[in-house]
Amino acid sequence: MKRTLAVSNVHKSFGGVRAVRGVSLALEEGHVLGLIGPNGSGKTTLLNLIAGVAKPSKGEITLDGRRIDGLAPHRIVAAGIAKTHQIPRPFLSMTGRENVAVAALYGSNKTRDLPEAMETAGRVLGLVGLAGKEDVASSNLTVQQRKRLEFARVLATGARILLLDEIFAGLSPDELRDAVALFARLQGELGFGALVVEHVMRAVLTVSQHVVVMEEGSKIAEGTPQEVVQNPAVIEAYLGPEAGRAPP
Ligand SMILES: Nc1ncnc2c1ncn2[C@@H]1O[C@H](COP(=O)(O)OP(=O)(O)O)[C@@H](O)[C@H]1O
Numbered sequence: 631m632k633r634t635l636a637v638s639n640v641h642k643s644f645g646g647v648r649a650v651r652g653v654s655l656a657l658e659e660g661h662v663l664g665l666i667g668p669n670g671s672g673k674t675t676l677l678n679l680i681a682g683v684a685k686p687s688k689g690e691i692t693l694d695g696r697r698i699d700g701l702a703p704h705r706i707v708a709a710g711i712a713k714t715h716q717i718p719r720p721f722l723s724m725t726g727r728e729n730v731a732v733a734a735l736y737g738s739n740k741t742r743d744l745p746e747a748m749e750t751a752g753r754v755l756g757l758v759g760l761a762g763k764e765d766v767a768s769s770n771l772t773v774q775q776r777k778r779l780e781f782a783r784v785l786a787t788g789a790r791i792l793l794l795d796e797i798f799a800g801l802s803p804d805e806l807r808d809a810v811a812l813f814a815r816l817q818g819e820l821g822f823g824a825l826v827v828e829h830v831m832r833a834v835l836t837v838s839q840h841v842v843v844m845e846e847g848s849k850i851a852e853g854t855p856q857e858v859v860q861n862p863a864v865i866e867a868y869l870g871p872e873a874g875r876a877p878p
């Protein structure tokens with residue numbers, strides 16, 4: 631059965647900061663949902679709520695109809711949902727293979743044996759284009775390579791729903807084009823569902839079937855990529871109040 635993630639009217643406040651204000655969305659395995667919004671609009675917080683890193687102040691998160699909000703992060707990974715970090719933070723003294731093997735051991739695919747986890751890690755590093763870099767210390771990897779290592783980590787858990795936080799950010803135009811092509815190919819081959827968070831629109835619009843737009847913690851628009859880029863509220867959120875108004 632295909633997994634379905636549903637976020638219903640979720641709120642999160644940090645003291646006086648209302649980071650997420652009543653957001654709802656749904657994602658089915660096999661689909662790619664883009665989540666865009668200016669910096670500070672609550673995207674990372676929403677991913678953290680889904681991944682169990684933080685608990686919603688209000689609202690519900692379900693996987694296949696079962697509540698997962700409030701579960702510990704390792705239980706959410708075991709249920710088949712895995713998240714990348716916006717700032718990659720591998721264990722720096724460990725190699726890429728070792729970092730990915732840790733993810734395989736703690737993932738949902740029940741690898742309990744270290745040699746098997748190391749083998750899975752090698753295979754997944756190949757999938758993300760890091761063949762030949764398996765035994766390099768993670769501290770010696772470039773930004774692009776660390777982004778790929780983050781992607782390999784979530785794939786190695788066996789997750790069917792991936793939460794990807796700005797995996798296309800900070801790349802050169804050539805690196806971005808390669809990263810988008812790699813993502814699209816692996817998504818087609820492996821069939822996972824992905825919630826793809828970016829503050830830069832272009833890459834998300836290319837890879838997503840459906841897009842949700844956040845501003846100041848709230849969902850301000852959703853639809854196909856074509857629909858959201860033409861939405862005046864979205865144009866205004868990105869470019870300022872003048873841009874959202876129809877020309878005189
Ligand atoms: N742990 C935290 N404590 C206090 N404020 C936070 C915390 N995490 C995020 N925020 C605030 O919540 C808002 C949304 O942040 P974030 O989710 O990181 O946005 P985005 O990922 O869209 O850039 C910002 O105002 C941010 O400063």
Ligand SMILES: [Mg+2]
Nearest residue numbers: 673674675716
């Ligand atoms: Mg963020």
